[in-house]
Amino acid sequence: MSRVCSVNVGRPRLLQRRGRTISTAIIKRPVEGRVAVRRENLDGDQQADLSVHGGPDKAVYAYPVEHYDAWQRELPDVELSWGAFGENLTCSGGWREDEVRIGDRFRIGDAEFEVSQPRLPCGKLNLRFDRTDMVKRMLANGWFGFYFRVVQEGSVAVGDAVDRIARSPYNFTVAEAARLEAIDRDDPELLRRAIEVEALPASWLLTFRQRLRNLESQD
Numbered sequence: 033m034s035r036v037c038s039v040n041v042g043r044p045r046l047l048q049r050r051g052r053t054i055s056t057a058i059i060k061r062p063v064e065g066r067v068a069v070r071r072e073n074l075d076g077d078q079q080a081d082l083s084v085h086g087g088p089d090k091a092v093y094a095y096p097v098e099h100y101d102a103w104q105r106e107l108p109d110v111e112l113s114w115g116a117f118g119e120n121l122t123c124s125g126g127w128r129e130d131e132v133r134i135g136d137r138f139r140i141g142d143a144e145f146e147v148s149q150p151r152l153p154c155g156k157l158n159l160r161f162d163r164t165d166m167v168k169r170m171l172a173n174g175w176f177g178f179y180f181r182v183v184q185e186g187s188v189a190v191g192d193a194v195d196r197i198a199r200s201p202y203n204f205t206v207a208e209a210a211r212l213e214a215i216d217r218d219d220p221e222l223l224r225r226a227i228e229v230e231a232l233p234a235s236w237l238l239t240f241r242q243r244l245r246n247l248e249s250q251d
Contacts, residue, residue, distance in 0.1 A: 033125060034123055034127060034193065034194040035125065035193055036121055036188060036189065036194060037122045038062045038114030039067050039120065039121060039188055039190060040060035040114060040115030040119060040121070041060060041061065041067070041074055041076040041120065042057050042060040042078070042118075043076075043077075043078045044056065044057045045057070045059060047059075047159050047160075052159075054159060056160070057078055057118075058118040058159070058160045060118055060119065060120065061115055062115060064190070066141070066189040067187060067188055068187050069091075069092065069141075069185050069186050069188055070182065070185060071088055071091060071185065072087060072088055072091050074092060074188075077120060088182070089148045089149065089179065089181050089233040090149070090151075090179045090181075091180060091181055091182045092120045092182065093118065093151050093178075093179055093180075094119060094122075094127070094177055094180060095121070095122055095123070095177035096123060096124075096125075096177065097122050097124045098126060099175040099177070100112055100116075100122075117157070119151075119177055121188065123194050124194075127194065129174060129175075129205065129207040130174075130207040132147055132178060132205060132206045133147065133203065133205050134200060134206065134232055135200030135201065135202050135229065135230075136198070136199060137183065137198035138180070138196050138197060139193075139195045139197045140188050140192050140193070140195075141188040141189060141192040142186035143182065143185060144182075144184035145180035145182060146231060147200070147206065148232070148233060149206075149232060149233055149236060150176040150177070150178050150209050150210035150213070151176050151178060151179055152176060152210060152213060152214050153166065153167040157170065176206070176207075200231060202228065202229040202231060204225055204226060204229045208222060208225075209232065209236075212226055217243065218247060220244065220247050223247070224244065226240045227241050
């Protein structure tokens, strides 16, 4: 059974790396007890740059615990603790990106969630690990994790079951969404499938429709 291994929150802080000072909330720490789930985040969690992070479509970031073992093999000299990738929920049970669909619904604790999009890496991940290759590595290996939107507020805690309560009507996985957004941006067949997935954020649908129109206008 899939369960919550860690609940992680963090507030913006200043990181100094390679002569740069940047505000980021990617540093998350495990917390104990039950944590309230709100429409746009967990209690105690904030985002530094609201133009690209946070909001109802990116309220809670979930990450499969199985990826930690894979990362440890890839980065044997790096110490990894729960929340290392900026996730709010570290979960066991094999909810991998190619097994989870956009629009799948989950119950965790007494809160309900809907999968909205993959969590694509940005430069803050490089800062977090003080490396220049983390974004490149994550794009190559596909260990993204995914965002939830909150369908029903409630609370979560370590040990809570992670139950998929409804299978998405859209046969479109988190892995496919990530590939289309970050890797193979002009795949016409994937774009045609994506624009039918109403569970994707409106901004993603707008972008995909525009890309498809551009491709079709070139034919």
